[in-house]
Amino acid sequence: MDSRKSPKETVLITGGGGYFGFRLGCALNQRGFHVILFDIKSPAHPMPEGVKFIHGDIRHLCDVEKAFQDVDIACVFHIASYGMSGREQLNRSLIEEVNVGGTDHILQVCRRRGVPRLVYTSTFNVIFGGQVIRNGDESLPYLPLHLHPDHYSRTKSIAEKKVLEANGATLVRSDGVLRTCALRPAGIYGPGEQRHLPRIVSYIERGLFKFVYGDPGSLVEFVHVDNLVQAHILASEALTAAKAHVASGQPYFISDGRPVNNFEFLRPLVEGLGYRFPSIRLPLTLIYCFAFLTEMAHFLFGRVYNFQPFLTRTEVYKTGVTHYFSLEKAKKELGYEAQPFDLQEVVDWFKAHGHGRSPGDHASGCLVWDGLTVFLLVIVVLIWLPSPVVRSL
Numbered sequence: 001m002d003s004r005k006s007p008k009e010t011v012l013i014t015g016g017g018g019y020f021g022f023r024l025g026c027a028l029n030q031r032g033f034h035v036i037l038f039d040i041k042s043p044a045h046p047m048p049e050g051v052k053f054i055h056g057d058i059r060h061l062c063d064v065e066k067a068f069q070d071v072d073i074a075c076v077f078h079i080a081s082y083g084m085s086g087r088e089q090l091n092r093s094l095i096e097e098v099n100v101g102g103t104d105h106i107l108q109v110c111r112r113r114g115v116p117r118l119v120y121t122s123t124f125n126v127i128f129g130g131q132v133i134r135n136g137d138e139s140l141p142y143l144p145l146h147l148h149p150d151h152y153s154r155t156k157s158i159a160e161k162k163v164l165e166a167n168g169a170t171l172v173r174s175d176g177v178l179r180t181c182a183l184r185p186a187g188i189y190g191p192g193e194q195r196h197l198p199r200i201v202s203y204i205e206r207g208l209f210k211f212v213y214g215d216p217g218s219l220v221e222f223v224h225v226d227n228l229v230q231a232h233i234l235a236s237e238a239l240t241a242a243k244a245h246v247a248s249g250q251p252y253f254i255s256d257g258r259p260v261n262n263f264e265f266l267r268p269l270v271e272g273l274g275y276r277f278p279s280i281r282l283p284l285t286l287i288y289c290f291a292f293l294t295e296m297a298h299f300l301f302g303r304v305y306n307f308q309p310f311l312t313r314t315e316v317y318k319t320g321v322t323h324y325f326s327l328e329k330a331k332k333e334l335g336y337e338a339q340p341f342d343l344q345e346v347v348d349w350f351k352a353h354g355h356g357r358s359p360g361d362h363a364s365g366c367l368v369w370d371g372l373t374v375f376l377l378v379i380v381v382l383i384w385l386p387s388p389v390v391r392s393l
């Protein structure tokens with residue numbers, strides 16, 4: 001993907017209407033590539049000149065075929081996915097159709113249309129399922145499918161395996177083979193991120209961010225969107241003959257390379273928007289039980305009222321259990337070098353979009369949440385009291 005050598009190569013980005021896909025598309029466009037964004041929803045931002053948007057659904061083979069026709073695509077970045085967070089995580093059939101069925105379609109059409117390279121955007125979750133992992137590397141086995149606490153992670157794992165197994169498959173319209181690799185990012189952040197940060201900011205603004213949970217020493221990782229863009233471009237290059245196809249069939253963990261406590265990572269955002277960082281800390285198991293009950297409630301009543309769960313079990317693990325991975329393989333084979341970023345530009349983005357506390361603001365929902373906090377504390381006390389005492393209450 002060296003833009004000086006091949007200025008007119010065409011790349012196709014599934015999920016190109018989403019946060020990361022669009023950012024990657026813009027970066028590639030700036031480097032002189034023809035960029036096709038393929039998605040069921042158009043990007044939230046104006047399309048830069050030279051970038052083409054095709055509306056289509058990866059669940060429908062004919063949509064995928066249409067997007068690939070009449071153009072020689074040098075590389076596909078397969079980013080589209082469904083079910084990552086919140087209530088989406090509970091829609092199992094759609095998750096499977098998009099993440100597994102959609103990936104099958106993309107691989108099938110790549111082979112049929114002679115696309116030589118595919119980079120898949122995977123996730124840490126294909127390895128992590130709530131167990132402590134310190135400085136893990138790519139030799140770690142996949143988490144057994146039945147141990148995944150959510151269907152998104154399970155289907156991302158199935159899809160990643162399919163992508164890596166497709167490496168070396170013969171192409172129908174040329175002599176070559178399809179070369180594939182997978183990048184496993186940490187939680188993505190950056191200005192304008194729409195999946196996690198607005199939800200967190202809404203909790204902060206509604207006065208619902210009253211406590212943190214888990215061990216203060218627990219460490220997780222994040223990746224700035226532009227570091228992830230860099231990794232994808234490098235991965236695509238590392239599938240070419242010029243780089244001896246070094247990434248063929250390989251997975252890579254990608255992060256900022258700075259393990260941090262989840263809540264300490266968010267502190268600059270909370271305080272930068274003028275709110276007080278919570279001083280109450282609750283046990284992880286309690287929050288996990290709460291998330292489990294919320295998921296049960298959603299299972300029972302979700303059809304009637306599709307509410308947004310406060311947290312899912314996977315989100316509790318992702319935020320409260322130590323898991324971080326080595327970047328050595330990505331550095332050595334891709335030449336990846338994480339650039340330093342902080343949350344200041346995210347704070348500035350939210351402020352520029354009307355967020356942030358002004359003096360005299362009152363967080364609505366305080367009473368409700370104070371009540372819930374007391375309720376959770378009562379449960380903690382009841383769990384810790386010896387059972388004869390509880391029975392006599």
Ligand SMILES: NC(=O)c1ccc[n+]([C@@H]2O[C@H](COP(=O)([O-])OP(=O)(O)OC[C@H]3O[C@@H](n4cnc5c(N)ncnc54)[C@H](O)[C@@H]3O)[C@@H](O)[C@H]2O)c1
Binds near residue numbers: 081102156189
């Ligand atoms: N956001 C994170 O923290 C995170 C962490 C690890 C991995 N990832 C992975 O990174 C990728 C991008 O994440 P993001 O945060 O930009 O998510 P996003 O939701 O902004 O982007 C995903 C895009 O996929 C599109 N999509 C969904 N179903 C589709 C379908 N049937 N056909 C075509 N397009 C479809 C969506 O419309 C959306 O635009 C995903 O593959 C995700 O699994 C994200």
